[in-house]
Amino acid sequence: MPVSPSLPDTELAAALDESACLGAWTHDVSADRFSVAASLAHALDLAPEERTGVPLARVLSLIHAEDRPRIAGLLSASQEAGGPFEAEFRTWEGRRGARWLRLMGRTDIEGGHRAVRARGLAFDLTEGRLGRGSPARQAQWQANQLADHVIAMKGLVPPLGNPSLARLVDRLAVEIGFELARRLTQAAGDVRH
Structure with a gap:
C-alpha cells in the first residue's frame, strides 16, 4: 500500500x-x-x-x-x-x-x-460572521451554516423523544434545503453568464 x-x-x-x-x-x-x-x-x-x-x-x-x-x-x-x-x-x-x-x-x-x-x-x-466578501458569498456561507446546524439538530432531537420538535426540525431541514438549492441554481446561472 x-x-x-x-x-x-x-x-x-x-x-x-x-x-x-x-x-x-x-x-x-x-x-x-x-x-x-x-x-x-x-x-x-x-x-x-x-x-x-x-x-x-x-x-x-x-x-x-x-x-x-x-x-x-x-x-x-x-x-x-x-x-x-x-x-x-x-x-x-x-x-x-x-x-x-x-x-x-x-x-x-x-x-x-x-x-x-x-x-x-x-x-x-x-470573517464569515461579519460578512466580509461579496453579498453572494456571505449569503452562501450563511446558508451553509444553517445546513450544518440543522444536520446537527436532526441528530440531537431523536433521543429527546419529542415528536413535535422532530417534525419542526424536519420542516426546517426541508426549508434550508430549498434555500441551498436556490443558491446553487443562482450560482450556476452566474457561471454561465
Missing part, C-alpha cells in the same frame, strides 16, 4: 497561518491552568505571559457576557461526562475588536469519573 508523503513542517505552519486555525489549547483541569497558542492568545486579548496558563475563569471573562454562561455550562458538562465537544462564541471587544471563535476539543476522564484535561483547536470565524 503506498504511503502518502508527509507535509513538511514549514508547509504545515504556512497552511495553518493562512487558515482560520488559531492553534491548540489545553486545560489542565486539576491545576485549573488554561494554556493557548500565541495566535489564540492574541485573538482572546490575553497578555503574552498569560498564554502559558491562566485559570479557566480568566478565559471565561474574555467571552462576551451573552455567550459566557452557555460556554461555562458546556465546559462544566464536558468535565463531568468527558468526550468531544465544540462551541462557538464571541469575545469582548478588546484591542482588535470582537471576534467569533470556535473551540473544538475533547475532555479526558480518568478512572471513569474525574476530568483530568481538555484539549483541542481553536478557529477564528470572524
Whole structure:
C-alpha cells in the first residue's frame, strides 16, 4: 500500500497561518491552568505571559457576557461526562475588536469519573460572521451554516423523544434545503453568464 508523503513542517505552519486555525489549547483541569497558542492568545486579548496558563475563569471573562454562561455550562458538562465537544462564541471587544471563535476539543476522564484535561483547536470565524466578501458569498456561507446546524439538530432531537420538535426540525431541514438549492441554481446561472 503506498504511503502518502508527509507535509513538511514549514508547509504545515504556512497552511495553518493562512487558515482560520488559531492553534491548540489545553486545560489542565486539576491545576485549573488554561494554556493557548500565541495566535489564540492574541485573538482572546490575553497578555503574552498569560498564554502559558491562566485559570479557566480568566478565559471565561474574555467571552462576551451573552455567550459566557452557555460556554461555562458546556465546559462544566464536558468535565463531568468527558468526550468531544465544540462551541462557538464571541469575545469582548478588546484591542482588535470582537471576534467569533470556535473551540473544538475533547475532555479526558480518568478512572471513569474525574476530568483530568481538555484539549483541542481553536478557529477564528470572524470573517464569515461579519460578512466580509461579496453579498453572494456571505449569503452562501450563511446558508451553509444553517445546513450544518440543522444536520446537527436532526441528530440531537431523536433521543429527546419529542415528536413535535422532530417534525419542526424536519420542516426546517426541508426549508434550508430549498434555500441551498436556490443558491446553487443562482450560482450556476452566474457561471454561465
